[in-house]
Amino acid sequence: xxxxxxxxxxxxxxxxxxxxxxxxxxxxxxxxxxxxxxxxxxxxxxxxxxxxxxxxxxxxxxxxxxxxxxxxxxxxxxxxxxxxxxxxxxxxxxxxxxxxxxxxxxxxxxxxxxxxxxxxxxxxxxxxxxxxxxxxxxxxxxxxxxxxxxxxxxxxxxxxxxxxxxxxxxxxxxxxxxxxxxxxxxxxxxxxxxxxxxxxxxxxxxxxxxxxxx
Amino acid sequence: xxxxxxxxxxxxxxxxxxxxxxxxxxxxxxxxxxxxxxxxxxxxxxxxxxxxxxxxxxxxxxxxxxxxxxxxxxxxxxxxxxxxxxxxxxxxxxxxxxxxxxxxxxxxxxxxxxxxxxxxxxxxxxxxxxxxxxxxxxxxxxxxxxxxxxxxxxxxxxxxxxxxxxxxxxxxxxxxxxxxxxxxxxxxxxxxxxxxxxxxxxxxxxxxxxxxxxxxxxxxxxxxxxxxxxxxxxxxxxxxxxxxxxxxxxxxxxxxxxxxxxxxxxxxxxxxxxxxxxxxxxxxxxxxxxxxxxxxxxxxxxxxxxxxxxxxxxxxxxxxxxxxxxxxxxxxxxxxxxxxxxxxxxxxxxxxxxxxxxxxxxxxxxxxxxxxxxxxxxxxxxxxxxxxxxxxxxxxxxxxxxxxxxxxxxxxxxxxxxxxxxxxxxxxxxxxxxxxxxxxxxxxx
Numbered sequence: 001x002x003x004x005x006x007x008x009x010x011x012x013x014x015x016x017x018x019x020x021x022x023x024x025x026x027x028x029x030x031x032x033x034x035x036x037x038x039x040x041x042x043x044x045x046x047x048x049x050x051x052x053x054x055x056x057x058x059x060x061x062x063x064x065x066x067x068x069x070x071x072x073x074x075x076x077x078x079x080x081x082x083x084x085x086x087x088x089x090x091x092x093x094x095x096x097x098x099x100x101x102x103x104x105x106x107x108x109x110x111x112x113x114x115x116x117x118x119x120x121x122x123x124x125x126x127x128x129x130x131x132x133x134x135x136x137x138x139x140x141x142x143x144x145x146x147x148x149x150x151x152x153x154x155x156x157x158x159x160x161x162x163x164x165x166x167x168x169x170x171x172x173x174x175x176x177x178x179x180x181x182x183x184x185x186x187x188x189x190x191x192x193x194x195x196x197x198x199x200x201x202x203x204x205x206x207x208x209x210x211x212x213x214x
Numbered sequence: 215x216x217x218x219x220x221x222x223x224x225x226x227x228x229x230x231x232x233x234x235x236x237x238x239x240x241x242x243x244x245x246x247x248x249x250x251x252x253x254x255x256x257x258x259x260x261x262x263x264x265x266x267x268x269x270x271x272x273x274x275x276x277x278x279x280x281x282x283x284x285x286x287x288x289x290x291x292x293x294x295x296x297x298x299x300x301x302x303x304x305x306x307x308x309x310x311x312x313x314x315x316x317x318x319x320x321x322x323x324x325x326x327x328x329x330x331x332x333x334x335x336x337x338x339x340x341x342x343x344x345x346x347x348x349x350x351x352x353x354x355x356x357x358x359x360x361x362x363x364x365x366x367x368x369x370x371x372x373x374x375x376x377x378x379x380x381x382x383x384x385x386x387x388x389x390x391x392x393x394x395x396x397x398x399x400x401x402x403x404x405x406x407x408x409x410x411x412x413x414x415x416x417x418x419x420x421x422x423x424x425x426x427x428x429x430x431x432x433x434x435x436x437x438x439x440x441x442x443x444x445x446x447x448x449x450x451x452x453x454x455x456x457x458x459x460x461x462x463x464x465x466x467x468x469x470x471x472x473x474x475x476x477x478x479x480x481x482x483x484x485x486x487x488x489x490x491x492x493x494x495x496x497x498x499x500x501x502x503x504x505x506x507x508x509x510x511x512x513x514x515x516x517x518x519x520x521x522x523x524x525x526x527x528x529x530x531x532x533x534x535x536x537x538x539x540x541x542x543x544x545x546x547x548x549x550x551x552x553x554x555x556x557x558x559x560x561x562x563x564x565x566x567x568x569x570x571x572x573x574x575x576x577x578x579x580x581x582x583x584x585x586x587x588x589x590x591x592x593x594x595x596x597x598x599x600x601x602x603x604x605x606x607x608x609x610x611x612x613x614x615x616x617x618x619x620x621x622x623x624x625x626x627x628x629x630x631x632x633x634x635x636x637x638x639x640x641x642x643x644x645x646x647x648x649x650x651x652x653x654x655x656x657x658x659x
Contacts (some may be wrong), residue, residue: 022385024299024425027407031390069409069566071391072349084350088311089510089556090468090542127393127560128311128510129350132468132540133219133318133475142352146216 006045008052012036016055029056030066034073043074071126079115079122081160083107084139087125090132095148099136100125102150106157120160220318220466220476227454227462227480229442230435234322240357242364245325251370253445254332258378261444266337270440272448274460278315279305279396279433280509280538280614282459282526291420292338292428300428302334302343303405303419304437307395309348310509311560312540315464316434318476320354323438324361330437332375332382333444338430343384346401349391358386393564397613398431400566411568412613435464435539455481459526463539467493470500470545479524486520489543500545504629508537510557511618513625517546534625549647550630551637554622555583561619572616575606579623587648591638599623599634 008016015036019029033056037048044067053060067073083103087096100123104111107121115122131137134146145156221228222235238244245251257266271286292300304327308316320327331343347355362384365371373381392410394400399413402424423429439461443451452460459481465488466476472494479488485507489495496502502517507524513534515522522528526536544553562576579602582595606620627634636644 023407024427025406028387028405030407031388031404035388035390065409066407069392070349070389073390087556088560089506089544089553090312092553092556093469093542093544093548126350126391127563128309128313130308130314130317130348132312132314132466132542134216135468135474139350139352144353 005047006041007047008037008040012040013051013055016052020056026056027058030058030063031070034063034067038073042080043077076113077115078124079107079109079120081107081121081140081163083121083123084126084129085123086127086129086131086135086137086139088128090128091135091137094135096136099138099148099150099153103138103153103157106153121157218322219474221464221478222322228478229451229454229462230319230326230438230464231322231476231478239323240321240325240361242325242361242368245323249445250325250441251329251376253441254329254336254370255376257333257336257444258376258380258382261336263337263339266333266444269444269448270337273443273451274448274455274458275436275439275443275451276459276526277433278435278439278463278539280310280511280535282536285432285436288420288432289334289338289430291418292430293421294339296421296428298427299342300338300340301424301430302331302338302340303398303401303424303429303431304331304343304345304434305396305398305401305431306345306347306351306354306434307389307393307401308351308434308538309393309396310511310538310540311557312466312468312506312542313509313538314466314468315476315539317351317354318466319434319438319464320357324354324357326438326441327434328358328361328365328384330440331384332370333440334430334432334437335382336380338428340430341381341383343382344405344424345384345386346389346395346405347386348389348395355386355388362386392566393560394566394613394615397615400613401431402429409566411566414612456523456525456528459524459536463524463536465524465539465541467541467543469505469543470496470502470548471543472497482523482525484521484523485515485541488524488541489520493541493543496543496545500547502543503546503548504544504550504553504626506540506542508535509540510542510560511535511614511621512537513621514629516629547645547647549643549645550626550633551583551586551643552647554626555580555587557622558583558619561615561622565615565619569612569616571605572611572619575602575616576619578602579619586634586637589641589648591641593639596627596634596638599627603627 016033019032020026023029033052037052038044041048049063050060053063085100103123108116109121109123112123112125129139131144136148137146218235221231224232233239233248267289275285276282277285335343371382375382387405389395395404395410397412400410404410405424419429419431454461462478462480464476464478468474477492504514504516506512506514515534529536558579562580565572565576567573582598585591586595603620603623606616633644636642
């Protein structure tokens with residue numbers, strides 16, 4: 001579990017220790033390791049980055065340099081429900097900015113990159129996500145949501161609020177079932193959300209690097 | 215399940231997409247029932263690497279990632295005499311704005327890509343392939359992971375695939391959100407666990423690529439074309455297309471069209487057919503104002519140029535390019551300055567910061583566009599934009615990102631100078647779109 005100083009669990013550290021064996025050189029393990037760290041903590045704390053550097057025996061500054069380069073690594077806390085909304089041209093031409101305004105209003109997020117006061121939501125404006133034929137679209141809980149309308153945004157946000165205390169990460173389609181990875185608004189979910197987000201551990205198998213024997 | 219938007223049934227020109235839409239095609243079982251992996255088996259058991267290379271050369275296939283470089287020629291750069299490991303690296307970092315064809319391909323038929331990778335491995339004598347997939351592609355990642363697991367279970371990945379002595383393995387590596395990783399040397403840096411900044415060349419990846427080893431980097435669609443070429447022969451593939459642009463390619467059509475989707479067309483098909491027929495044209499009562507023929511980096515063409523061919527050389531001749539096959543269509547209700555401003559934000563955000571013209575120029579352009587859109591533009595801003603675009607182009611940058619940013623400014627000003635002048639000199643937006651308040655001006659890195 002998440003400790004007070006934002007450090008990684010022993011379990012996560014053990015997984016990180018096993019990563020370098022998969023690559024010809026140890027540095028290739030840095031991003032998968034940061035991925036594991038972010039999945040556990042929600043964002044990359046300075047303590048976690050230092051731990052990754054220690055475990056992989058790499059300079060801490062180097063690890064931070066990698067973390068700051070890539071958009072998908074968060075160096076600040078994000079909401080429990082984090083939306084990546086595409087506003088690049090194909091989506092913008094089909095109303096992405098109106099969708100953004102609506103999403104910000106519905107989630108109570110004041111601006112991109114900030115977390116709502118209840119800690120539940122954050123919204124990030126991102127570049128093209130490569131699903132242009134379904135514009136406007138967004139990425140949320142490791143799935144793409146297509147053909148967005150204000151009504152669809154409302155449904156997503158309401159479902160997120162209902163999910164409450166134990167939001168299991170919505171996993172992408174299990175191996176070899178659905179040919180198209182589209183997850184609609186979750187209909188299950190428990191009522192009565194708490195006001196404050198508890199520490200989370202949202203780790204799904206699908207977000208991890210593939211373990212191989214090669 | 216979500217509606218399939220694009221080519222997905224048998225047709226003469228559907229060399230890649232003919233089986234798409236078949237129930238269960240993403241599973242090994244169904245893929246094999248339709249002849250899948252027969253070509254890889256033949257490549258491993260009966261064909262010599264030189265024979266595969268010869269077929270690909272004869273096919274005239276050109277890379278589908280953006281540059282359109284002849285695939286057979288690229289393969290021939292891989293040295294034959296260097297001992298030790300060599301790699302096939304798959305560029306699945308599809309991030310060019312307006313481009314979704316590789317996602318569409320893998321979501322429909324992950325095994326088509328994997329079979330193509332196997333054939334490429336055989337052709338250059340590599341036993342290990344890496345698929346660099348952009349981190350946001352959760353769905354395709356899950357499907358490839360499942361498909362690779364199926365192949366391991368069936369022994370098609372392993373020490374003796376199809377009872378040959380050619381060991382084969384494919385690994386997945388996730389990117390973490392950086393457009394620059396589509397540039398092949400930046401992709402290699404990222405695969406090696408570094409900040410993704412392009413390398414200076416030479417040495418080229420063919421000689422010194424991933425982890426210092428000879429490396430072949432190809433786009434997803436390019437590799438997925440190999441099973442067809444090796445099965446039917448390079449000559450048969452060359453029957454499709456034009457004299458210099460052989461075969462078919464997948465175009466993702468997006469923006470202001472009635473039927474956005476990923477359409478496989480024979481090269482040489484006109485954009486009028488692609489945009490007005492396949493994609494249904496602009497909304498009722500609207501005209502095509504402008505379109506990007508090959509991703510946001512391809513210089514724009516106007517609605518009067520719809521009869522332009524998708525032939526790569528024809529596009530180059532008129533000053534644009536086939537690029538990544540992402541066709542973005544904008545109708546006459548939208549403002550060209552606003553569109554260009556949004557794209558410059560993209561290039562500024564994605565500039566890796568390694569070389570000065572791109573890092574400084576793209577951000578300077580964003581500030582200039584901000585001023586123009588805020589109604590504070592002037593004749594000087596037109597000059598500034600012109601100077602920036604000239605400084606970004608012509609090989610002044612380490613990779614194509616800087617040139618692309620320059621082309622956006624250059625081509626939109628060239629075709630729509632009057633609209634720019636209205637913004638800068640008269641401070642009005644002819645479409646009225648720039649009056650709309652933005653949600654927020656995003657901070658530029």
